Amino acid sequence: MEHPPQQDRSREHQKEWNMKIGILGSGLMGGTLGRIWAECGHEVTFSYARSAAKLARLAGECGGAAGSVAEAVAGADVLLLAVHWSRTSDVLEQAGDLAGKVVLNCCVPLNDANTDLVVGMTISGAEVLAKARPKARWVSCLNTIPSESFPLVFARKGTAPVPQVLTYGDDAQAKKIAGELVQDIGFEPLDTGRLRNARYVEPFAMATVELAYVQPGSPALTYRFDKLRD
Amino acid sequence: MEHPPQQDRSREHQKEWNMKIGILGSGLMGGTLGRIWAECGHEVTFSYARSAAKLARLAGECGGAAGSVAEAVAGADVLLLAVHWSRTSDVLEQAGDLAGKVVLNCCVPLNDANTDLVVGMTISGAEVLAKARPKARWVSCLNTIPSESFPLVFARKGTAPVPQVLTYGDDAQAKKIAGELVQDIGFEPLDTGRLRNARYVEPFAMATVELAYVQPGSPALTYRFDKLRD
Numbered sequence: 292m293e294h295p296p297q298q299d300r301s302r303e304h305q306k307e308w309n310m311k312i313g314i315l316g317s318g319l320m321g322g323t324l325g326r327i328w329a330e331c332g333h334e335v336t337f338s339y340a341r342s343a344a345k346l347a348r349l350a351g352e353c354g355g356a357a358g359s360v361a362e363a364v365a366g367a368d369v370l371l372l373a374v375h376w377s378r379t380s381d382v383l384e385q386a387g388d389l390a391g392k393v394v395l396n397c398c399v400p401l402n403d404a405n406t407d408l409v410v411g412m413t414i415s416g417a418e419v420l421a422k423a424r425p426k427a428r429w430v431s432c433l434n435t436i437p438s439e440s441f442p443l444v445f446a447r448k449g450t451a452p453v454p455q456v457l458t459y460g461d462d463a464q465a466k467k468i469a470g471e472l473v474q475d476i477g478f479e480p481l482d483t484g485r486l487r488n489a490r491y492v493e494p495f496a497m498a499t500v501e502l503a504y505v506q507p508g509s510p511a512l513t514y515r516f517d518k519l520r521d
Numbered sequence: 522m523e524h525p526p527q528q529d530r531s532r533e534h535q536k537e538w539n540m541k542i543g544i545l546g547s548g549l550m551g552g553t554l555g556r557i558w559a560e561c562g563h564e565v566t567f568s569y570a571r572s573a574a575k576l577a578r579l580a581g582e583c584g585g586a587a588g589s590v591a592e593a594v595a596g597a598d599v600l601l602l603a604v605h606w607s608r609t610s611d612v613l614e615q616a617g618d619l620a621g622k623v624v625l626n627c628c629v630p631l632n633d634a635n636t637d638l639v640v641g642m643t644i645s646g647a648e649v650l651a652k653a654r655p656k657a658r659w660v661s662c663l664n665t666i667p668s669e670s671f672p673l674v675f676a677r678k679g680t681a682p683v684p685q686v687l688t689y690g691d692d693a694q695a696k697k698i699a700g701e702l703v704q705d706i707g708f709e710p711l712d713t714g715r716l717r718n719a720r721y722v723e724p725f726a727m728a729t730v731e732l733a734y735v736q737p738g739s740p741a742l743t744y745r746f747d748k749l750r751d
Contacts (some may be wrong), residue, residue, distance in 0.1 A: 400645070429626055
């Protein structure tokens with residue numbers, strides 16, 4: 292049956308918003324996101340969980356489907372890759388070449404204990420400096436804020452929302468002093484744990500450089516993290 | 522002259538809030554922060570700039586002092602290390618052993634062209650996956666949000682402030698589709714450039730793990746970046 296052009300456009304539009312989504316890895320992330328996308332009206336197929344029963348339960352809860360990785364890939368407009376890093380090779384093998392598929396990747400390359408990145412990270416600048424001067428009381432902070440932001444934040448000091456600065460180090464008292472100086476200039480210090488976390492925050496500083504200077508808009512980037520409650 | 526205990530306590534309190542701050546590296550970051558801290562009432566000594574004239578100008582602008590690195594270190598309660606990574610060895614050599622000094626470090630270990638980290642980073646999980654399946658249209662996203670956040674964000678979808686998700690990849694159309702799916706579940710996609718930026722965002726995901734699960738409060742972490750205007 293032929294459809295008139297107008298209906299075709301309508302279907303095209305609908306397709307853009309009601310997508311067939313294949314979940315590759317139906318654990319905490321994939322299961323949660325799949326259920327929510329199903330609630331938004333997308334057609335979701337769950338695959339790759341610890342048991343077929345779990346896949347069936349997820350599918351039943353939200354009116355989705357359960358299937359193999361190959362089945363989830365076959366019909367999908369979009370795939371979500373949401374497995375532990377150690378499983379990615381296995382999933383990709385089952386998934387085929389994925390030619391032309393849009394794949395949303397929410398993996399982080401973690402070791403089996405989920406404590407460290409197994410790809411990319413070795414050491415941080417902050418640790419190199421702390422090794423060079425072990426008697427100093429190091430606190431890393433302010434390296435994730437473009438210098439253009441400081442005068443603007445200070446000018447509106449005290450007005451909500453208060454922007455934050457990730458602040459991290461191994462000396463609690465030194466971190467407290469750093470926090471006071473951070474508050475002085477209109478920011479809220481956000482404790483980000485040990486100095487070793489520089490391995491994570493220094494690369495984040497590079498992400499803020501991308502957001503501040505490469506992406507559109509003013510370079511005066513600020514950020515704020517909040518924790519939601521039920 | 523002896524002071525009664527009450528005045529001593531008062532001076533102790535004042536000392537905590539009016540600190541002697543030595544700026545090691547009086548460039549964009551150090552110059553800006555030093556001026557603002559001076560405006561807050563701290564005693565600031567600027568050191569290590571391209572010229573003595575610049576140090577004198579900075580000091581004059583805010584009622585601070587200009588001096589050598591050794592002078593900035595000698596009298597300081599707190600130091601700010603704010604030089605290019607390539608200069609850190611030179612500054613530390615001039616600064617001595619820094620024993621007992623609180624050092625705020627806002628350095629990022631950048632190469633001379635300021636394009637890459639010279640410490641820590643080599644590759645990313647996203648790039649490993651993209652190399653394994655080069656025909657797929659990869660978009661990295663959602664890996665910086667704890668799974669606990671998704672149901673809570675979806676439940677309050679449409680209410681401000683809208684939390685964001687860093688979204689990055691080399692296929693603009695695939696990134697657009699990812700953005701639609703991110704909006705469906707109540708987030709705003711924040712374009713963070715190329716897939717290669719996974720080198721910066723995957724470590725950031727580890728920082729969000731610290732903030733969500735190690736630091737106090739609910740694990741349902743969200744974040745939002747904003748750009749200020751004059």
